[in-house]
Amino acid sequence: MDHSGHGMSGMDGMTMDLPPFTLGRGLEFSADPFFLIGCLVGLGLYGWGVLRLRRRGDAWPVGRTVAWVVGVLSVGVVMNTKLNDYGMVMFSVHMVQHMIISMLSPILLLLGGPMTLALRALPPAGRGRKGPRELLLMLLHSRYMRVITHPAFTIPMFIASLYGLYFTPLFDFLMESKTGHIAMMVHFLMVGVVFFWPIMGVDPGPHRPGYIMRMLELFAGMPFHAFFGIALMMATEPMISTYSDPPASLGIEALADQNAAGGIAWAFSEIPSVLVLIALIFQWYRSEQRTARRADRRADRDGDQELAAYNAYLASLQTRGQ
Template structure:
C-alpha cells in the first residue's frame, strides 16, 4: 500500500468511526502487542502458581494499554492516519499519552522482577540483566527530568515543524519508527512520575506533580499553534484525497484541537493516580508509626513492671 496519501484515494471513503475501527492489522504492532500480552500473562500466572498474589487491577491496566496500541495501529485508524492529520493526531495522542500511562499502571517491571527466576551462582540471567539495566547510568540519564521534559517537548515541535515528519511518513518502516518513538517517549516521560515500577529517580509526590505539569503547557501551545495556523504546516497532509471530502486546513485545525484537548485527559488520570499513591503511602507510614509507638509503649511498660518488681524484692 502506498502511504504517501495519493495511492489511497480510491481505497478510503469519507472517514466515519465505523470505518476507522475496521480491522486492518499492521503485522509489526500486532505481533509486538501479542508478545507483550503473552509475556505479562506468563508472569502473572507464574506468580499465582507459586502462591503469590498479583493485583487484578494491574493486569487489567496493562491489557488496556496494549489493546489501546492495537486500536490505533491495527484498525482503519492506521490507514486513515496516513492521509488525515486529525486521525493521525488521535493515533499520536493515544500511543504517546494514554497507552504509556495504562502500561505503567500495570507495573510490568515489578512483575518481571518477581516472576523471572534468579540465575545460578556466578551467572547472569534475564533477571540479573534487567536489574543491571535499571541501575545503569544510561537509565539514570534518560529518566531524569532534565532529559525527559525536553524530549517530550521536542517530539512535538522538532518532528511536526521540521522535514523529519514528512521523511518518516514516506515509508512504512519510517511510520513504524515514528510510532515506536511516540510510545517510548511517553513511557520514559511518565515512568518516574507514576512511580509504580522501581527506577533510578523517585522524587516526592509534589515534585512528580510539578514534572507532570512542566511539559503540558508546551503540549497545549502546540495544539493552539495548529489551530491558529492560516496555512497547512505539514506537507504530508497538504493534499488529502478528494474522495475523503475534507479540506487540509480544517483537518489541521481539528488535529490541533485534538492535541490541545488530549493534554488534559492524561494529566487528570496521572494526578488521580498520584493522589491515591500519596494517600496510601501516608496510611502505610501512619501504621508503621503506630506499630513503633506500640512497641515503645510495651518496652516502657515492661521497664516499669521490672522497676516495681525490683522495689518489691527490696522491700522483702
C-alpha cells in the same frame, strides 16, 4: 512545492481510495504485523508472569493487570484498525493515534507495573551468574536509565517530539516508508513511557522525587503541548506537506483537517494531566497510610518495651522487699 501524491500513496496505494471517515470504518480490523505481534507478546509475557506468581501462592493486584491489558489494547486499537490507514492521509486521525499512543497508553502500561512483575516472576540465576532478572536489575540501575528518566532529558524530549518532528521535514521523511512510520510510533510510545515513569510509574526507577516535584514535572511539559495544538488550530495554511493534499475520496479540506488535529492535541493536553494527577494523589495517600501504619507499629512496639521494662522494675522492687 508540489504536494501531489502525498498521503502515503507510495507506501500503500489503497489509502488513496479510502471512503469518508466514520468511527465505524475507523475501527475495522486492519493489522500492522509489527504492532500486532508486539501487543500479543506483551499480553502473553504479562500473563505468564501473573500465572507464575499465583502458582507459587503470591498475589498480584487485579487493578495492575487490568491497567496493563487496557494499555496494550489501546496500542492495538490505534495501530491495528483502519485508524492506522486513515492516519496516513488524515492529520486529525493521525493526531488521535499520536495522542493515545504517547499520552494515554504509557500511563496505563506504567500503572501495570511490568518491571515489578518481571522482577518477582523471574527466578534468580544463582550465585555468580547473570540471568534475565539480574540483567533487568542492572538496566534499571544503570547510568543510561538515570539519564533517560531524568527531567532534564524527559521534558525536552517530550517537547521536541512535537515541535522538532512536525515543524521540520523529518515528519514527511518518516511518513514516506512503512519502517519510518513504525519507528515514529514506537518513538511516541517510548517518549511517553520515559516522561510519565518518574512521575507516576509504580515500578522502581533511578529517579523518584517527592510528590510535589512530580506534579511540577507533569505540568512543566503540558503548556508546550497545549501551545502546539493552538498553533495548528490558528494556522492559516497547511503546515505539514504529508497532509496538504488529502485524497478527494475523503471529502475533506486540508486546513480544516489540520485545525481539527490541533484541537485534538490541545484537548489531550488536559485529559492525561487529570488522570496522572488522580493517580499521583492516590499514590500519595497510600504512601501516607503506609507511613502512618509503620509509625503506629513502632509506637506499639516501643510501648510494649516500656511496659515490659516497667513490669521488670516492679518485679525487682518486690524481690528487694522480700
